[in-house]
Amino acid sequence: MNLKKYVELSSDYKSNSQKTRVFTEPFVAENFYCPCCGASVIGRKNNDKVRDFDCSKCNENYELKSKQGKSLGKIVPDGAYNSMLERIENNSNPNFYFLNYDKENFDVINFCAVPNYFFTPNIIIPRKKGIPNRPNYIMCNIDISGIPNSGKIFYIKDKKIIDKSKVLEDWNKTSFLKESHSVNSKGWILDTLKCIEKLEKTDFTLNDMYQFEKELKLKHSQNNNIQAKIRQQLQILRDKNYLSFTNRGNYKLK
Known part of the structure; x- marks a missing residue:
């Protein structure tokens, strides 16, 4: 998919960030849909x-x-640091679309959606400087590398368009995370998902997951029984139909 026909919409703007916003927003509104229900999305004016x-x-x-x-x-640069943290704590942060494109021919390379429940405070990084004349107004960056792959719902990946049914399926596969209103409990589930992804296999064992004990301890220093917590998170993922138990100590992704 290509952005070129939309670029002329930004001709009256000087800032590169403004130009990009002006021609990518109508592109998304005209070509994509809500990954939750499949209906069209409407740009806010x-x-x-x-x-x-x-x-x-x-x-x-x-x-x-x-x-x-x-x-x-x-x-990815974002807005005010404290406001973003407050929205995450209150479960009022928006879902995100992330898009990157080739600057020479304007081909869209990747376009994905990330549900708001994949955002936790640890991936919101304060920038070192404020903005001119407001030194205490701290902006932030989003560390999207800290988001599990299961939270990146691709419409386009490496220029390949993903079937709509696959997009909807991928989004709704993790929708159970909406139920996690506690940042701490949500953080545990997301960290567990990241560990499972690092294994890079569909079938895995409890011992495979125990190898992440030290890593998880660093992230959750107040927990003194990491192995029990790992087992608990795997049980939750099974109950939510994200994975299945094949036999004692053995798991399979669905």
Whole structure:
């Protein structure tokens, strides 16, 4: 998919960030859909600082972050640090769209959605400096490398368009995380998902997961029984139909 026909919409703008916003927002509104229900998305015309799109059917909303380059990268600039943390704590942060495109021919390389429940405070990084004339107003970056792969729902990956049914399936596979209102409990589930992904296999054992004990202890220093917590998280993932127990101490992703 290509952005070129939308670029002329930004001709009256000087800032590169403004230009990118002006031509990527209509592109998304015209070509994509809500990954939760499949309905069209509607661009907001009032320059809402928190979200750029509303679903035309369900209650989901989305903020778009776009950049030039061959990959999405690890770090994406965002807005006010304290405001973002507050929204995460209150479960009021938006879902995100992330898009990157080739700066020479404007081909879209990757476009994905990330559900808001995949955001935790540890992936929100304060920038070292504030903004001019407001030194105490700290902006932030989003460390998207800290988001499990299961939380990155691709519409386009490496220029390949993903079937709509697959997009909807991938989004709803982890929708049970909406139930995790506690940042700590959600953090444990997300860290467990990251560990499972690092194994890079569909079938794995409890001993495979125990190898992450030290890593998880560093992230959850107040917990003194990491192995028991790992077993608990695997039980939750089984109950939510994310994986299955094949036999004692053995698991399989669905």
